Amino acid sequence: MVGEAAAIGDVMTGALGARAVEPRAGEAYDATHAHPADCLNCGTALQGDYCHSCGQHAHLHRSVGAIWHDIAHGVLHFEGKTFRTLPLLAWRPGELTRRYIDGERARFVSPMALFLFGIFTMFAVIQALGGSLHTPTLSAEAQAETRTEMTRSIAANDESIRLMTVEKAALAERGASTAAIDRRIASVEEENRRTRIIMNEILGTGTTNADPFGQAPPTETGWKRLDKGIAKFRANPNLALYKMQTNAYKFSWALIPISVPFVWLMFAWRRRFHVYDHAVFVTYSLGFMTLMGVVLTIAWAVGLSSEVAWSIALLLPPVHMYRQLRGTYGLRRFNAFMRTIALATFAVVAMVIFFLLLLAMGALG
Template sequence: MNGGLETAVPGTIASAGERAGDAHHARGPCPNCGTVLLGDYCHACGQTAHLHRTMFSLWHDLLHGAFHFEGRIWHTLPLLFTRPGELTRRYIAGERTRFVSPLALFLFSVFLTFAVFEATGGMFGHHGGISRDGVALTARQVAAETDSLKAHVAKLKADRAAASARHAETREIDRQIATAQENLAGMRAASVIATGTLDGPAIAADVQTGWPALDERVAAAARSPDLFLYKLQSSAHKFSWALIPISVPFIWLLFAFRRDVGPYDHTVFAMLSLSTMLLGICALSIGAALGLPGAVIGAVLVFGPPFHMYRQLKSAYRLSRFGAVWRTIALVISAYVAAMLFFVLLIGITD
């Protein structure tokens, strides 16, 4: 009877054998795709054959979904930091089930980096700096000092006009006016930092790159740096994927005469390397928020990336020590160039 029910209703979620709990392997068609089941999982779509309809099963599905990714994470992260070349080589060779895909890991690292930066203020902890109230107070002080300097300049100019009318010497007054105007220009620059706006004539950013859109954005940054930095951060989040195509050509150049490796290998290498750097920045930011000394953070930033690149290059591409060393030096230089190109791209596309 039970077997007939299963045959008559292919879409039944819980089979009679499952309800009885006496069948090790489910029978009948897969509830998801209809393929005849041969074991605990459908060999066509991969869905588990044993499905549950209890409240506990909802929590089980939630935890399984989270820890399915995390289970791969715990296989991926140790190798990513301790044996990155082996991880790169094994993934390219076809070991995919045990590890998080490089692209998913990169996107997760980007998301985590921005989340950690928002929470901690980054490696240099801007949350430990001037508060919003402090910024407002500084802006008021700058405005008051600017008004005072304007009044002083106006008084000096009136004194000079009176002296000139008497045909008196004005050299000393001219010197005082020049000094006061320099101080006033300095206060206007301070106004940009304190408030993101200008009190008085705009300060022109004299930058001529030959790219009009870039020149315009540099000028906008000078007029309102806080707003521009906010937009820049938003653009960096949305266009972080551009780091991959920017980086891959530099890696390709290091192996231009190797026929056994290609663009796919270099892309996997780039994504895993970038993920490591981003996750390392996250760890350092959290460490800074917890009071990690700046000297330790600086040492890790200086020596960590080259050491990791060396290990990943040497093992992933099976290089000699000399081959790995010179390529590491070239890759470090390339990373700075790629970062500069990415930054210029962000400035160019940020409205």
């Protein structure tokens, strides 16, 4: 039950994060509700649907029905543009990407909102189905190190929450909005919740040490932080894998800036395509890959064979890349095919870079 509850929390966190990125883009407003003459938050005279001084909406719901409306829109993100976006993302990704780039923003879910929701949902599904990224617990010494490290992280986050709570009280006393700091507090609390769950999982088992690098000699790359990360991985794989899971979850957005330069290289001589175009292309593509992972994981859990799941996971991404390249950049079949080969190669390189960054960053230091 703990895993399922945590997974539901992750999905809701992802939906709320996506909602924060795209709060009301293109949504119709119900004009049947009466507006107050002055903003209920700061008292400024209203001139439209929003206060031009503090940004608060002119109409505030105060009914039970409005609560369910807010849940549906704010958490589940169910709205017309979701159902317009997902079919195009699956079957005609190039058309979706091109239309969004060309200005149809209100009609579709933004690429970043879709990506955030996909990432949180993917990790939630993996966690709910028992797919935590850790190995059997190590020796008593390794267990003690793991417990100390995670306890230190929780304590640091608790101190951050305390300081932010003081800051929030000061903002509230001045009558300023606390929405931003509320989101920061919720994010840190979510990280602590996940840390406690993973710590219980890691320290709740106990078998033998297993070096994920096998019996190979120590690797020397010349990059000190990376070599240190590999050494720590060998010494305590459980702790290293826990940190990699946590940071892959937190820093998955880094795949976007890592990937964009590779796509830019394929069209560097075409001045009509800009970096923004490539960023939209990459983010929608990553959003599709995360949602594909969610669907395949659930299908595998309910009986789809591993062979079929892996076959789809290996064959579908290149097909999707090909269709998205053709539609987004107006390529002919052969040009799209050659660039798909290059893009698939770049995707593997980007994942390797991301993995190495996770090893080398301070989380493993």
